[in-house]
Amino acid sequence: MGNYRLSRRTFLKWSTTLGATLGVTSGLEKLTIPTSALAGVTETKEQVATGTLPYGADRIVKCRCGCGDVCGVHHIADVYVKDQQIVWYGGAKEGWNKGGLCPRGASGLQIIYSPDRLKYPMKRVGERGSGKWERISWEEALDIISDKIVAAIKGPGPHTVAVCQGHNMTSTTGAVRARLAAIYGFDSFEGPHPCWNNLRFGAWATLGDYNHLKEEDFHYSKLIVIWGHNPAIAMPTEWRDGMYRAKQEFGAKIVVIDPRFTETAEKADMYIPIRPGTDAALALGLANVIINEGLYDREFVEKYTVGFEEYKELAQKYPPEEVEKITWAPADKIRELARMYATIKPAVLEVGRGVNYTADNSGWLGPRGITCLIGLTGQVGVRGAGYSVEASLTTPSNSGFIDFPFASLTKGAPTLVPRTKGVKYAAGSAARAIERLYYRKPYGYEVLLVFGTNILAKSPATNVLKEAMMQIPFIVVEDRFINTTGNIADILLPTSTWVEQAILYAEYSHLVCTPPAIKPMFESKPSFLIYAELSDKLCQKLRISQPPETYFPWRKDEDLINALLASKDLPMGGYPALNYQYVIKHPEGIRGARPYNQEGYVWFRQDGDPNKPLVFPTPSGKIELKAQQLEDKWGLPALPVHEEPFESPFSTPDVFKEYPLIGHSRVHRHWGFLQYNLISDGGYASPFIREAFPTAKEPTLELNPAKARELGLKEGDLAWVESRYGKIKARVIFSERIPPELVVTPYHWGNIQNVITPPRWSLFEGAGYNTVGPYGTPSRFIDVSGQSMYAGFLCKVYKA
Template identity: 30%
Template sequence: MDQFAEPKPEIYSVDTKVLKSVCRSCHGGCGTLLHVKDDTLVKVEGDPDSPFNQGRLCPIGNATREMVYHPDRLKYPMRRKGERGSGEWERLSWDDALGEIADKLTAIKNEFGAEAVHLGTGTGRHHIRWVSRFAFAFGSPNWSEPGFAQCFHPRVNACTQTMGDFPVSDFLGPTPAECICFWGHQPLNSGPDGETRFNARDAFKNNPKTIVIDPRETFLAKKADLWLQLRPGTDDALALAMIHVIINEGLEDTDFVTGYTHGFDALAERVTDLTPEWAEEITWAPAGKIREAARMFATIKPALMEWGVALEQTPNCIQTVRAVSLIPSITGNIDVPGGWVFGMHGLGPVPSLIENLSPEQNAKRLGFENFKMLCGEGAALPAAHIPTVLQAMRTGEPYPVKAFLIFGNNTLTTYGDSKTVYESLMKLDFMVNTDIFMTPTAALADIVLPAAFWPEINEVCGLPTIAGNVIAANQQAVRTHECKSDEEIFSALARRLNLDVGTETPEEVYEQQMQAGGSGLSFEDIKQVGFHQMPITYRKYEADGFNTPTGKLELYSTRLEEMGYDPLPSYAEPPESPLSTPELAKDFPLILTTGGRNPFFFNSEGRQVKSCRKGAKQPTCEIHPATAAQFGITDGAWMWIETARGKIRQIAKVTNGINPRVINTEFGWWFPEDPAPDYGVWKSNANVLTSVKPPFDPQMGTYQLRALLCKVSNVVAGELAE
């Protein structure tokens, strides 16, 4: 029985054909032209017609052919032969692999309940909502993606509670921004949505005033009109002080605040004493610069807030994001040309099938009672709480998780506290990993499935993510080995399990998405034209209000109040810091920040790709010259970085662009050239240093990945021998 029987696409021809597609090497959507001849992808180039990249591609996009035809691609399904992590495999047919997976999942479901099966993924690309869709179709409320509590989705959920929708930067509109604040974000270097680097670069053609808020002197910080170098983990205090300045000096947009917001007086009262001088003691940013930044953003219009993941990786995540989002809100930069704009939603989401869960089953989601904006009523798409899932794997509490199906996630490098993750995975009865390459995580699986890379799949996507202002088609140009798309695998497995829902083909689901959007086009229409740009309308709130209980932008969030949370943004010191844990700081005197992106990789991907590794051969750690001298560390030499949880090594990059009390490590590192099964995952992986222990963000369950305490030392001769 062939679960994947389908005719070959028209593009299989002896003649060269050029297909319009979108690069999904990250979860952006840069337009591409795929040149195909004799069933072979012979060239990948940027599409000059794309509104996002106008023919440009980043180093990762330029490595596409290298990825497609890499000799280390997973080529066919495999079953583990020896002990977990032994590195011994035997080949399976797709039919046998699907049968074994279906039988094992059915047995676990019958004995422990569907909730004992957990699904996970790692990025916001094409398959993410298919992961949750399959979990809900199977009957499990448990699925996770690190970004839902740590990256991007806290911003989505917080803005949804505040504004009723998630705004994006109006880079494609007719009016350029006159002021741009880059807060914890370096889009010119890299980002999860790669097209933003080109949009941001083009925005500079108008010579806007720029503010950069970052602990590191990034490229943008060097070029900025104003750089605020803050202590990692104190963004909430800085944002509240900027709100104080705007309100105290009467710089708010009075018409917008009066007509379209709720709770301004309460917000003003909250920030009464939160002066720039108060914030300076906490953030290390000078009070004068805080005032200057607030005045600049409030008085130069339109102003744009480009924010990054750094805001979402400490346990005051939601209040931090809320505080920052209220700066463009009270200055009237919402749904206006050149500011933040709400999406046109030309493409509907993948149907979640969450209605397949009974209320009782939905309430079994791990974290449901504790983290309502991640797991429950306040979530745009509910997901499980990863630390609680790991606990259930290890201890069986509050109930056992016996199986883990992973799609596109190197869990050992991308989840916090890698040692705890490893201990948890080793307790599983059954683990399936679907990926493009063998990874340290896939090496622990019982069954490994070969995933198709983006030029090998059909899909439809709305861009930017959430907004859907542009609808684009990804077109299958080639198909290597026995690789299958994640969507094909989910549909086939749903059919093998005889599920009541979730058995449609990917193309049928894409058509459902098109019909749910506002374009009036079909999936085939989009494939023919490559992309469709929706006309953007502004100030939609003037006619429709905001999709909130009050119909206004809620500075004072009634939804948060109903859920039992603080309706106004507030400051909280990171739980591990010189102020909150002074005794620990005696042994670990420096502050660790990590997670800044490398332009040659996407998260933990690409380490086996020669062109990418040529650009970044080894992981680097930024350290100030005075700090390096204090600890005997030499530029370009290996150094140790250690926290209370673990110890790694990276190459020292001595720079004046970081505070002497702070170091910055690269994340996502492992070494495919090292022996199986570890592939060097314990050497330089920043998540060996991070924590998944409480306290968590009360709303989202976010744990502390940045602003941790650490110490450093030089690597002496012989220490690296293994």
């Protein structure tokens, strides 16, 4: 694939260095192998027994990776420690990573010991954004913060104090955050940048539920259609042990549908390109072929679906040649995939967040249309078939994988400060959070506590958000580095890394808990302890008569984790010895006790039993090719129609004339989701990552070489990429992975990342657990949740 390559020999050298076994051996970025890359080491039983461990270590501690998100769900590192110093850091064989580490994990030691870490509490002494700070004590920091919070509580009310938090490195953080908000009447949300709400809603409308296949389930699939997902990079362990193993050892065919020829596509049997936001049209093109060639399962359609005749009529409008004009997908490939999917059984549709990143109706109609193909072909009810959503922490039927009970610590918790009456809190509602953060409507926050997330580097329309956040009187940021959000904070608090605290994480089918390897460095503290000590201060300032420990009794990792493990909400029943000391002895993880966490559970079968009837928790009890409730309750299309994104070559042709390229800002990298952005340049804290990957050294934009030459650009040139919403400057990289019509813009680059993405969300109104509603601009807020637009926006590129 042109210029975006490295040799097999170079990659194998690099991957051996990292202990990586990801099943990807070509087509990656050009790499310069850092001299700092670590060589592998394996201790023998004799060395462990005699205490002669490599590097003079006196012990080995198994620690769950906390370098980022997604790929390292249950990745475990071997941490070799000598005299409270880490002397070696590598992959642990007991973890799901089986001894390997992705590039993020391989950066662990450089992040932990980075000289740029936030070491002490800091107070701003200059103008916001000036970078002028002074070191203060924890006592002073908590005094300042609690004074501001108490003033807000006694003034406009506790609803004007909010805790914003990102993905949790440890499940303890989310639990104590929920408790703090419950006790003091605060608002609480997980950032104004939801990334998969539409993905789950579309599936719910069709099937009534959704799930994520376990690694072993893929081994039963004969066909795996990976749609809008790049697991070889985003989820390398699951790719290696699940999907790619299904191909290599069990003969499964793999088809990849994506705007880019991804690393996953390299290993596939078929690749189909697609224009962002046209997934529903492609699904209808597949349905057209399956129906017109008589390949659909008539018996299944009659028994288990509703709305077939209307669906059939809709599909007639989408013959492959017309779909090719809309989607970029070649008509012959559409026919070939349709025949494969209808005849190769079992087949699974493995759908990622690339499908829903266009927001608006196009975002949820993609997964809606994709799941209708299941009803057409009967690809459900056996292992290896169905719909596998990229992530599935909770589900409408509450039959998802382990979702840690964040609310468990709020049950029975005292209410010291009642919630403000008549106010709709943003808790659990990205839409309300957007309204308050971006527009200060119906009110703005007086105090914002930002824990473990960098919302100014992740949220859309960051220029709009920054201007709005500058109006918040008091902001606290807790992190390991001074990031973009921290740069406009009033107080900075240093938090510990994953090797300096106990980590508890429950996701997918297993729970993992690992102990700290070393004590917290500098003056950093675990997040849960910061929350507890802040609660102590608030009790003091509010003149609460009870001892502060009454409200936050947990001051040690072990005590807090034991309290959470004892929760009745935790789906881990059947383990009488389940406590901290027990679970840390199982770095491989402990499988949940619920039926659907067990191997062999079959989704959409009664009780998960393959011999019992099919069950679909929809209003009709069947797969809804026509979901009438969408129209009746919310005025949405009942059929899985194709709707163009709100700006596209077809929906806004006049805009397309000025902005003739289609932008994609959220492409997974090997280092994606690495959460340590530095304010110095908006980049990454790991020298290894910066040295190894060109796209991590500086902001880059990827262009097809032919398009770049047409624009008068050479590789390495600085160029502007501009949309209707802003522009950013980046280094041009040639890539034959993408078609000439597409440009991949910088992602996760602090100060500039999302300036060019639209201030646009699709907004949902609550429908029980699931949420949906009319789509619109931020001025038409409805309720509960919103999907940001990261792909499909129109832009142009020109030389800087």
